[in-house]
Amino acid sequence: xxxxxxxxxxxxxxxxxxxxxxxxxxxxxxxxxxxxxxxxxxxxxxxxxxxxxxxxxxxxxxxxxxxxxxxxxxxxxxxxxxxxxxxxxxxxxxxxxxxxxxxxxxxxxxxxxxxxxxxxxxxxxxxxxxxxxxxxxxxxxxxxxxxxxxxxxxxxxxxxxxxxxxxxxxxxxxxxxxxxxxxxxxxxxxxxxxxxxxxxxxxxxxxxxxxxxxxxxxxxxxxxxxxxxxxxxxxxxxxxxxxxxxxxxxxxxxxxxxxxxxxxxxxxxxxxxxxxxxxxxxxxxxxxxxxxxxxxxxxxxxxxxxxxxxxxxxxxxxxxxxxxxxxxxxxxxxxxxxxxxxxxxxxxxxxxxxxxxxxxxxxxxxxxxxxxxxxxxxxxxxxxxxxxxxxxxxxxxxxxxxxxxxxxxxxxxxxxxxxxxxxx
Amino acid sequence: xxxxxxxxxxxxxxxxxxxxxxxxxxxxxxxxxxxxxxxxxxxxxxxxxxxxxxxxxxxxxxxxxxxxxxxxxxxxxxxxxxxxxxxxxxxxxxxxxxxxxxxxxxxxxxxxxxxxxxxxxxxxxxxxxxxxxxxxxxxxxxxxxxxxxxxxxxxxxxxxxxxxxxxxxxxxxxxxxxxxxxxxxxxxxxxxxxxxxxxxxxxxxxxxxxxxxxxxxxxxxxxxxxxxxxxxxxxxxxxxxxxxxxxxxxxxxxxxxxxxxxxxxxxxxxxxxxxxxxxxxxxxxxxxxxxxxxxxxxxxxxxxxxxxxxxxxxxxxxxxxxxxxxxxxxxxxxxx
Numbered sequence: 001x002x003x004x005x006x007x008x009x010x011x012x013x014x015x016x017x018x019x020x021x022x023x024x025x026x027x028x029x030x031x032x033x034x035x036x037x038x039x040x041x042x043x044x045x046x047x048x049x050x051x052x053x054x055x056x057x058x059x060x061x062x063x064x065x066x067x068x069x070x071x072x073x074x075x076x077x078x079x080x081x082x083x084x085x086x087x088x089x090x091x092x093x094x095x096x097x098x099x100x101x102x103x104x105x106x107x108x109x110x111x112x113x114x115x116x117x118x119x120x121x122x123x124x125x126x127x128x129x130x131x132x133x134x135x136x137x138x139x140x141x142x143x144x145x146x147x148x149x150x151x152x153x154x155x156x157x158x159x160x161x162x163x164x165x166x167x168x169x170x171x172x173x174x175x176x177x178x179x180x181x182x183x184x185x186x187x188x189x190x191x192x193x194x195x196x197x198x199x200x201x202x203x204x205x206x207x208x209x210x211x212x213x214x215x216x217x218x219x220x221x222x223x224x225x226x227x228x229x230x231x232x233x234x235x236x237x238x239x240x241x242x243x244x245x246x247x248x249x250x251x252x253x254x255x256x257x258x259x260x261x262x263x264x265x266x267x268x269x270x271x272x273x274x275x276x277x278x279x280x281x282x283x284x285x286x287x288x289x290x291x292x293x294x295x296x297x298x299x300x301x302x303x304x305x306x307x308x309x310x311x312x313x314x315x316x317x318x319x320x321x322x323x324x325x326x327x328x329x330x331x332x333x334x335x336x337x338x339x340x341x342x343x344x345x346x347x348x349x350x351x352x353x354x355x356x357x358x359x360x361x362x363x364x365x366x367x368x369x370x371x372x373x374x375x376x377x378x379x380x381x382x383x384x385x386x387x388x389x390x391x392x393x394x395x396x397x398x399x400x401x402x403x404x405x406x407x408x409x410x411x412x413x414x415x416x417x418x419x420x421x422x423x424x
Numbered sequence: 425x426x427x428x429x430x431x432x433x434x435x436x437x438x439x440x441x442x443x444x445x446x447x448x449x450x451x452x453x454x455x456x457x458x459x460x461x462x463x464x465x466x467x468x469x470x471x472x473x474x475x476x477x478x479x480x481x482x483x484x485x486x487x488x489x490x491x492x493x494x495x496x497x498x499x500x501x502x503x504x505x506x507x508x509x510x511x512x513x514x515x516x517x518x519x520x521x522x523x524x525x526x527x528x529x530x531x532x533x534x535x536x537x538x539x540x541x542x543x544x545x546x547x548x549x550x551x552x553x554x555x556x557x558x559x560x561x562x563x564x565x566x567x568x569x570x571x572x573x574x575x576x577x578x579x580x581x582x583x584x585x586x587x588x589x590x591x592x593x594x595x596x597x598x599x600x601x602x603x604x605x606x607x608x609x610x611x612x613x614x615x616x617x618x619x620x621x622x623x624x625x626x627x628x629x630x631x632x633x634x635x636x637x638x639x640x641x642x643x644x645x646x647x648x649x650x651x652x653x654x655x656x657x658x659x660x661x662x663x664x665x666x667x668x669x670x671x672x673x674x675x676x677x678x679x680x681x682x683x684x685x686x687x688x689x690x691x692x693x694x695x696x697x698x699x700x701x702x703x704x705x706x707x708x709x710x711x712x713x714x715x716x717x718x719x720x721x722x723x724x725x726x727x728x729x730x731x732x733x734x735x736x737x738x739x740x741x742x743x744x745x746x747x748x749x750x751x752x753x754x755x756x757x758x759x760x
Contacts, residue, residue, distance in 0.1 A: 112478025159535035200446075200547035202570030202605060205633065271431075272547030316525055316555065320568070 001027045001150045001417060007049035008379060013352035014055070014368035023053060025375040028417035033371060048379050050084045051411055052347075055355040056088025056376035058367045060256060062187040062307040062329050063233055064121070065395075067108060068097025073309040075109065076116035083413045083421035085253050089359070089366040090119050095153055096125040098354075101126035103145035110146050118420045120376070122364060124178065125405040127152040127166060134158045138168055140173050145365070148362050149230065151178035152273035154279060158219070163404065167225035176228045176362065181214035181239070182206075182280055193235075193266040201269055203319060206281050211236045219246045220334040222253060225272035229254040230361050233306055235280045237290020244264045244299040253363040256302035257291050259335050260346065261401075262327050264288075268400070274315045274322035275400040278308075280287035282379055302358035303336070303350075305329040307395020327396030333378065334386040335401070337408030375417035384409030391423075431553055435749050438742035441553045441562040442735050443572040445612045453580065453616055459734035460727065461579050466503065467730060476737045477506035483536040483697050484510040485528070485545040486565070491576070493727060497540045500732035506538075509545040517582055525550070528556045528671035536560060538740060546613050561665055561743040563735060569605050575700055576609030580617060581655065582720050585727070587654050590614065594692075595622040596649050598681060599639075599659035599708050600630045602670075606700045607659060611638040625649035625681065629670040651689045659701045663707050674707045683709045688718070696720050716738050 004079065005023040007142075011031065012018075017033075024032040024040055031037060038192065059082065061107040064347050065073035082090055092109065094100030106123050113121035125147030129135045133155050143149070150170065157163035170177050187210040192198035194205025197216045215231065219242060222229045234240055243255045260278070265285050270396050276282060294300040308325025315322050343355070359367030367379055389402035413421040432448075445453070466474055482501040486494055490719040494510060501508045513527060528539065538561040542666045543551055546568030553562040566572040580590075587593055595614055603622050614622045615638060622640040624631065635642055643649030651657065661677060671677050688697065697709075697719045705711045713719060 171666075194633055196637050199632040199634040200608075200637060202608060203570075272550045291526045311524075317523065318543065318548040318567075319611045320545045321524070 001043055002040060002043045003046065003417060004036070005046045005048045005053060005379065007047060008051045008053040010053045010369065011342045011348060012055060012353060012369040013348045014356035015370055018199040018348065018368075023377070025314065025417045028209050028375055030369060030373050030375050036239070038356050044236070046379070046412065050383070051379045051381055053369070054378050055382070056353050056367045056413065056415065057086045057088045057354045057369050057377055058358045058364060059090040059305045059307070059329060059332060060302055060362050061135065061304040062090045062092055063095060063206060063309070063325070064092045064095065064109075065309060066112060071311040071313070071334050075121065075286060076118075076304070077393065077395045078307065078309060079113065079117040079119040079121065080421070081330040083332040084393050084410060086378040086380065086410045086413055087119050087376070088415045088420070089122065089364060089412060091122045091148060091362060092125050092331075093153070094124055094131070094151065099126050099131050099266040100147070101125070101129050101131070101142070103141055106142060106145040106147055110353055119415060120366070122146070122362065123146045124148065125150045127177065127203045131155050132161070134162060136169060139175055145176060149176035149178050149362065150423075151180065151232065154180050154182050156214075158185045160221070163220050164225065165334065167227040171227035176230055178230045178232050179215075179218050180232050180280070181211050181218055183210045186210035186213060191277065191281070192269055197266040197269045197285050199271060202325040203269065208236045208237050208238065208283070208287070211239050211280060212242060215239050215242050219251065219253070221247075222246075223251055231260070233258050233280060234291065234300065235261055235283045235287060237287045240290050240294035240299055242292065244297070247299060252303045254302065255294075255300045256304045256358065257295060257300050257360065258306035259303050260306070260328060260330060260378050262288065262292055262295065262303065262339060263335065264400070272319050273400070274317065274319050275326070275390070275398060277319055277322050277324045279324035279325055296345060296349065303353045304358065305332050309393075309394050310398045311395070312397065323399065327394045328401065330394055331386070331388055331399070331401055331406065333380060334388070334406035334408045335408050337382065338406050339409045375414055378410060379412040381409045381411055384411075386410070390393045399414055431550065434742045434746035436745065437634050438738045438745060440742040440746045441549075442559045442573055443549045443562065443564045443741050444554060445573045445576050445616065446571070449462070450616050450618065452596075453531065453577070456577050456731065456734050456738065457461070457581050457584055457619060459738060460608055460730040461585075463730040463733040466733070467726065472503050473505055474503065475505045477501065477504035477740055480537045481535060482506045482508050482538045482540065483544075484540045484565075485513055485695070486511065487541070488566070489566070490542055492728070493542065494657040494663050495727065496728045497563075497606065498567060500729050500736055502730070504733055504737055506736070518759050520534045525556055527751050528552055530713065532557050532560055536709060538563060538736065539742075540565045542566040545569055549701050551588060559743075559747065561739045563739060566605055570608065571602055572609050573734050574728070574735055575606050576613045577735065579606075579610055579698060579700070580613050580723055581727045581731050582696075582698055584611070584722065587632075590617040590619045593619050593655060594653040595619055595655040596623040596625055596653045596658050597657045597659065598625040598646065598649070600665060600697070601626050601659070602630045602632045603662065603665070604659050610720050614641050623653065627680070630665070646687060647690060650687055653691045654682065655693055656688070656691060656695060658697065658708050660700065660702065661704060663731065667745065670756045677709055682707065683713050685712050695702040698724060703723070706716065723726055754760065
């Protein structure tokens with residue numbers, strides 16, 4: 001299929017390209033930008049005047065729930081939701097049943113994604129067998145099966161010696177390790193940020209130090225082992241400053257933040273709504289400001305959805321008894337536009353943190369729109385609106401933004417030159 | 425931080441649930457106290473019943489153990505002529521895997537008009553009022569660390585009956601504030617009723633963050649904290665606080681924060697001593713203080729029945745009023 005996208009403003013932060021120009025696609029790849037190549041006969045013409053063309057978003061942390069949690073989501077349902085949010089590439093978490101700690105599970109996920117997926121899926125492997133925090137998973141075998149990085153989620157290692165050895169082993173093979181720093185003991189009994197809001201509601205607190213103590217330890221071990229490390233879902237201002245200092249020292253560390261952490265704070269807890277129950281928790285206004293600053297400066301180079309869809313029952317209980325997580329991948333671009341509208345980020349920076357920034361952190365060949373690259377792209381209307389919840393595709397309705405009118409509207413999402421999502 | 429809680433008020437600003445003291449205006453708290461005062465007379469009569477809730481079914485649902493709260497709620501409902509059933513759910517359905525929602529819907533199907541609920545999770549009563557049974561009145565009998573609003577009101581009744589005007593009082597709350605729903609409800613009630621000097625006395629390990637939002641003064645030294653106070657509210661210290669490393673031992677706690685006669689002597693000569701019970705003699709309070717005339721611990725139990733009668737009857741009438749308002753509204757809509 002030969003496609004001409006005509007009249008769009010092409011914004012590619014990776015190459016700092018930002019001007020109106022036509023895009024020509026052939027064989028799933030960008031064939032040309034600007035002038036039509038000679039002999040290019042257009043089979044499909046997309047009139048994109050007034051729209052902005054950007055690389056497809058790269059979401060480096062989304063739980064697709066398959067295999068094992070079909071009531072919450074499937075690869076088919078959640079990648080369709082992803083496409084609606086402008087996502088063309090995503091990293092799926094290993095918190096499945098069974099856990100993604102064997103090549104068989106990785107292959108199952110990749111097969112499903114190939115057959116039914118509306119986005120490119122890169123699995124994250126379990127760092128330890130069964131995510132138990134002791135015996136290492138077969139990391140190199142998993143890498144060869146397609147895992148791009150390894151994480152133990154919020155489950156800590158049994159002790160620092162095992163963690164040290166795990167990092168050294170990963171460093172031997174230049175594997176990327178993902179940390180979600182949270183000290184288990186300091187967080188114990190907590191379900192919300194330890195602050196005035198949780199205290200007033202009698203909700204057990206997770207102190208800021210649960211993150212910063214673990215993060216400090218992790219950074220020292222990263223330095224010792226030389227492993228390539230990515231810190232995922234940072235929630236505290238001080239955590240972001242610790243990462244900035246490590247980067248200044250020359251450590252190979254990157255970081256991401258959940259999109260909702262840049263928008264929500266612990267003030268949302270006041271009516272006990274389980275929609276705001278997330279792990280790690282929503283933090284204070286000062287933390288949110290610190291995270292926003294770190295995203296602006298590039299210390300945090302990626303914004304991820306941290307999409308966690310749930311069935312209705314999982315959220316139907318008193319706050320503490322509910323399962324944590326927000327389903328938000330299909331709002332990724334409109335939520336980013338709300339940050340742009342609010343003046344938190346300028347448009348090129350927002351798009352960079354959702355495309356080439358995360359792609360670099362996970363070393364994915366994605367997130368840029370140069371000639372010869374795969375035609376993974378989004379056409380969106382910056383002046384349009386998205387009513388969150390209309391035509392909801394995710395199996396998880398656990399999204400506090402549902403009902404909100406957000407700025408920006410995804411019109412086309414293209415994966416490999418094919419339309420994976422389209423709306424007027 | 426005082427967001428109104430419209431969930432517990434009907435369209436006319438009357439109680440339809442009783443979930444938390446947060447967001448309730450002073451006039452409403454005063455009305456509860458006035459109503460409870462009038463019910464105290466009922467309790468003193470030979471025939472202790474009034475027919476305010478005749479034909480109504482009150483369901484006591486306790487997901488957590490309780491003796492005095494459960495029995496005083498039961499008595500309060502019976503003195504209002506309601507039919508009462510009490511379920512200790514901690515030992516029944518939920519251990520069979522039934523969800524909270526399903527347990528309460530089952531009870532709702534038995535045409536209960538009111539649930540009195542205690543649950544270990546903060547926000548459980550809010551959850552039920554919002555999601556399970558909007559047309560059944562929900563009375564919070566204690567939810568996690570969050571609120572114990574009837575205890576808060578019976579403490580206020582005790583203070584008002586023995587000390588009078590809140591605007592002249594110094595009140596100290598001593599002990600495990602962090603884990604205490606009683607302390608949270610008391611701090612809110614005292615502030616709403618205009619108490620100018622609310623003190624909390626505890627080591628840092630037993631104080632929650634964000635205390636400034638309650639407008640209280642924090643003391644780590646009980647001798648300083650008790651100076652000239654009119655009311656001392658002692659809190660129960662649970663054994664597990666030692667196990668989780670918040671305190672070295674019961675005896676050191678008693679040495680530093682226990683209420684002895686010498687320490688009570690630092691308070692105002694007419695000061696009263698309160699405790700939500702059950703008390704730990706020799707841990708947070710000395711027997712000589714607990715058994716002294718200034719101790720209000722047993723009066724609190726008596727007042728607790730009157731306060732619960734007030735809350736049950738006011739909430740029931742607010743809930744009935746709302747049902748009528750809703751019926752009128754839907755009739756109007758149909759007429760259109």
